[in-house]
Amino acid sequence: MYTLCRKCSFCGSDIKTARTLFRINYSMDKATELDQGYVPHKVETLGLGYNYFKPPPKHENKFSLVLPPPNITGTLHLGHALTATVQDVLVRWKQMQGFETSWVPGIDHAGIATQVVVEKRLWKESRQSRHNIGREAFHKKVWEWKEEKAEVIGEQLRRLNVSLDWEREVFTMDEKRSAAVQEAFIKLFEAGLIYRADQLVNWSCVLQSAISDIEVEHLSINGPTDILVPGYETPVKFGILTRFAYKVHERDDEVVVATTRPETIFGDVAIAVHPEDERYSKLVGSYLWHPFRNEKIPVISDSFVDRDFGTGAVKITPGHDHADFDAGKRHSLPVLQVIDESGRLTVSCGQFQGLRRFEARKIVLAELGRLGLLRGSHDHQMILPICSRSKDVIELLARPQWFINCSDMAARALDDVEKGRLTIVPSRFEKTWHGWLENIRDWCISRQLWWGHQIPAYSCQVRNEPEKKVWVAAKNQQEACRKASRQLDAGEDDVIATQDEDVLDTWFSSALQPFSSFGWPEATEDLSKHYPLSMMETGHDILFFWVARMVMLGTQLTGRLPFDKVLLHGVVCDAHGRKMSKSVGNVVAPEDVIRGITLEGMEKISKASFTSGVLTDDELNRAIQGQRKMFPEGIPECGSDALRFTLLSHNIKNHFINFDVNECYTNKLFCNKIWQATKFTRLWFTNVSNEQELSAVQVKDLGLMDKWILSRLTFMVDTVNRGLENFDFYVATTSLKNFLYYEFCDVYLETTKSGLRNAKEPGAVSHCWTLCTSLDTSLRALAPFMPVLSHHLHHHLPEFPGRGKRFDFPQDLDFREEEIERDVEESQRVVVAIRRLKKIFNVTFKHKPSVTILTSSSSMHNYSDAIQDLAGCHSLTVSNESIPAAYSTSVKDVVGVSTIHLQVPEDVLKHLQADLPKMNMKKEKLLKELEKLNEIVSAASYKINVGVERQDGNSKKISTIQEKLTRIEYILDLIQR
Structure with missing residues (x-):
């Protein structure tokens, strides 16, 4: 193969x-013949990459998707696996329904993230920065990284057995996507939506670049906290609110302000108070003396001031705070940048110029103390913005950047949701959609990087007339000169055009994915055929950063919504609900679940991340300790089907999805259960049936258990279809597992064994027909979730005479018989009760267990053979008569209208009766232990002070004790009844 x-x-x-x-x-x-048991890697080697369940399209309906392009920063994680699995299930389901499908794979160049990891590797390997080797050589390094990671990502996706249209694969910096990016920028620029301005942006001093909001982490600080900041040898203390005074000019008075950032005092251009704050009303319009700049600054009134916070007076630093920047605009205040791109004080700081920002903090405080202006400090709760890539503390800087005016596009996107043209699932995220778009800021799309789409904007000036300048958007320098010459009223040869060195925000090119993937801006056949997309499926954490921007740019550039439905899934966490992190050691890679990995193998991967510069020495040690704790035996081989099924066994619409490797291994055993059922069916099909007999089978002539399983099959198919329609995949997987594992294998299949042994009886042929029908239908229903196993087993199923194989998705079966289902459900409760009695009293088959069921049920007699088979009884009697005297040594249980009597050997009963005092003592001991544990876990501070693993341990102890108590109470009740 x-x-x-x-x-x-x-x-x-x-x-x-x-x-x-x-x-x-x-x-x-x-x-x-099928192998003895299910071995994932053997089956996946046979079926990898071949889409078995793909009948030819039956109609003109189309279903198109774009896989959210993974970043080339590394390998895929379980979040990517979830996205790919959800989309693959939908695509396969539609294919089996006869849709023509298109599913585009792609990879994102991930500007900042990729530049960071490649720089880390470069430094680790050769102790060189990108500046040491130059832009061209650095680009070559990044492209080498891209080729290496793209191959790994492609292989990972193939291991998940997804049915992507690989011939359509795109890269956000390939030739066609680059042309689309240029065209989009130029169209938006010429429509007046892109402009260049000095505005505040998130700035990473380490990266020397503006970064997007999604790349900013918000660290909550409760009081004084030491934080390691890149470039500083010792930690920097945050979480302190310092008060100092501004003296009123030419008056013996002062205004006290409070700040967590004393180093920004050099940029203060005013003090603001609330218009209705009587404490300061007489000072509004007067001036304060700046202690370092030796100049006056005004006291202004503005309603944005919270008069109950601090002293009620706020220092206004427009160059380094969003609220202050807006206030500065309202009051026509100057913008002073006092911290530069490298994190040092600027020339505006006079004698303090050149100091690093957090070193300047100490010096400023000392100087304020010397001047007698310090008024104390106290602990303070705050949010510290951190660059997710460099771990640097974000600085807000006013720099010349390119922005997109989003107000009109955001208003349209809001209206699309309000009017129902765009549906968001789950609907609770509509509130998030409104919250973001109603308060949207213009989008900063420029980045000071070397890796990415260089902005197609040119600064043009007339030769020998430098004052005549203009910015134009163009595909190349020649086009820029041509456009600028018309605006500058100069000859084309007299214009000098210089392209901006900045690159575009990665989200800009990603936002074009729904239509650039099909050839836009060219009017291709693919574009008219597959755009707009049928839907967009992705994580809820990028609803604004990607989905909203796709909607805004898609509508603006194509005149149509890029999709009319958005399905959002949660964030995949570990089994304890913690976010997965390499530095914690709880990251589970999809391929490690698929093929299995030893603990040593996991440690080797962590050490490779350390060698390449991804992990620090401290993070490596923590990762290894975490792995040893979570995966002491490594991860067993589970296979891609079990991984896919496990991911979708959770409600993906939840905010967080906890992934447990043990659950995945359980689903591998579920795969083996289906495997063995198929082997069983093949064996008896060969031994029992012939074409003529099979062709003659009529559903109305089937036995009760045959009709029951077909009725449950109908229910399962209906539930799976409903689950897929509503994107409730966990409903579908639960129904599939309940049917195949419990109803089909554990119940129905067991009831066929005695009938199949009599090959000449009509019931044996009926069983064979039912077994094959059930497996054929359920494997087709399972196929989108477990494509390789379903493919392999369905391929090995016997063919029905004159009918051949079917590859469509099952729906609208008509085998439902609810009365039979109710009767069988009643009989199953009796089976469970008999099994429970046998287990409690240790009655095994060697005792030749005899059971009598006294019942008023009219249907119980019809299922006596099935009950006997499933309960493992040597003999079973169903009667409406009173119990014979011979049953004096029996124990009984009551289920509904049926009383079950199980004969128990006299020595067993005597032994249990003798143990009654001990059991009562054990019960009292367990009750005290349970009370103590419940007291611990119900404490108010329990969930805050006790670790997750300890909490899990206590929960397991409580469950174990409760189970023991239930068993003791059950025995006591039965013996004393």
Whole structure:
């Protein structure tokens, strides 16, 4: 067999040839027996990359998706696996329904993130920065990184067995996407929506670049906290609110203000108070003396001031705070930048110029003390903005940047949701949508990086007339000169055009993905056929940063919404609900679950991250300790199908999704259960049935248990379809597992064994027909979730005479018989009760267990054989008569209208009766232990002060004690009844 990728890894053939060879080989293999058990890597080697359940399109309906492009910063994590699995399930489901589908894969160049990781690697390998090797050589390094990571990401996606249209694969910096980015920028610029201005941006002094809001982490600080800031040898203390005074000019009075950033005092241009604050009303319009700049600054009134916070007077520093910047605009105040791009004080700070910002803090405080202006300090809760890439403390700086005016586009996007043209699932995120777009700021799209789309904007001036300047957007320098010459009223040859060195925010090119993937701005056949997309599915954490921007730019540039539905999923966390982090050691890579990995293998990967500069020495040690604690035995091989099924067994609409490797391994065992059921069906199909008999089977003539399982099959198919329609994948997976694992394997299959042994009886053929029908239908329903296992087993199913194989998705079955379901449900409760009695009293088959059921149920007699088989009884009697005297040594239980009597050996009963005092003592001891544990976990501070693992341990102890108590109470009740 063949492992399929772009090139077949086995034979080197291209994908098309390899698929042909695969089909031929599978055809030859059709008659072979299934292996003894399910081994994931064996099956996946056989079926990787081949879409077995893909019938030809039945109608003109289309279904198109774009996979959110993973960043080339590294490898895929479980969040990517969830996204790919959700979309793959939807695509496969639509394919099986006869839709023509298009699912575009892609990779994002991830400007800042990629530049950071490549710089780290460069420094680790050669102790060089990008500036040491130059822009061209650095670009070459990044492209090498891209090729390396793109190959790994592609292989990871293929291991997940997703049915992406690989021939459509895009990269956000490939030639066609670059052309789309240029066209989009130029159109927006010429529509007056893109402009250049000095505004405040999130600035990373380490990266020397503006960064987007999504790349800013907000660290909550409760009082004095030491934080390690890149470039500083010792930690910097945050969480202190310092008060100091401004003296009123030419008066013996002062105004006290409070700040967490004394170093920004050099940029103070006013003091603001609330208009209705009587404490300061007489000072409004007067001036204060700036202690360092030796100049006057005004006292202004503005309603944005919170008069109950601090002293009620606020220092206004427009160059380094958003609220102050807006206040400065309202009051026509100057903007002083007192901290530069490298985090040092500027020339505006006089003698303090050149000091690093947090070193300047100490010096400023000392100087204020010397001047007698300090008025004390106290602990303060605050939010500290941190660059997620560099861990630097963000500085707000006013720099010349490119912005998109988003107000009109945001208003349209709001209206689209309000009018129902765009649906967001779950609907609770509509509130988030409104919150962001109603308060939207203009989007800063320029980045001071080397990696990314260089902004297609040119600063143009007339030769020998430098005062005549203009910015134009153009595809190249020649076009820029042509456009500028018309605006500057100069000859084209007299214009000098210089392209801006900055690059575009990565989210700009990503926002074009729904239409650039199909060839926009060219009017391609693909674009008219597959755009707009059928829907967009992604994580809720990028609803604004990506989804809203796709909606805004898509509508603006194409005149149409890029999709009319958005499905959002939660963030994947570890089994304890913690965010996955390499430095914590709780990261689970998809391929490690699929193929398994030892603890040593996990540590090796962490050490490789340290070697490449991704982890620090401290983070490496923490990661290894975390791995040893969470995965002492490593991760067992589970296979891609079990991983996919586990991911979708959770409600993806929840805010967080806790992933447990143990649950994944359980689903691997579920796969084996289906495998064994298929082997069983093949075996008896061969031994029992023939074409003529199978063709003659009528549903109305089937046995009760046959009809029951077909009725449950109908219910399962309806539930799965409903779950898929509503994107409640957990509903679908729960129904599939309940049907296949419990109803089909544990119940129905067991009831067929005695009937199948009598091959000449009509019931045996009926069982074979029902087994095959159930498996054929349920494997097709399972196929979108577990494509490889379903493919492999369905391929090995016997074919029905004259009907052949079906590959469509099952729906609208008509086998439902609810009365039979109720009767079987009643009989199953009896089976559970018999099993429970046998277990409690340790009655095994060697005791030849005898059971009598006294019941007023009219249907219980019809299921006596099934009850006997499932309960493992040597003999079973269902009667409406009173209990015979011979049953004096029996124990009983009551289920509904049925009383169950199980004969128990006399020695067992005597032993249990003798143990009654001990059992009562044990019960009292357990009750005291349970009371003590409940007291601990119900304490108000328990969830705050006790670690997650300890909490889990206590929960397990409580469950164990409760289970023991239930068993003791049950025995006591039965014996004393």
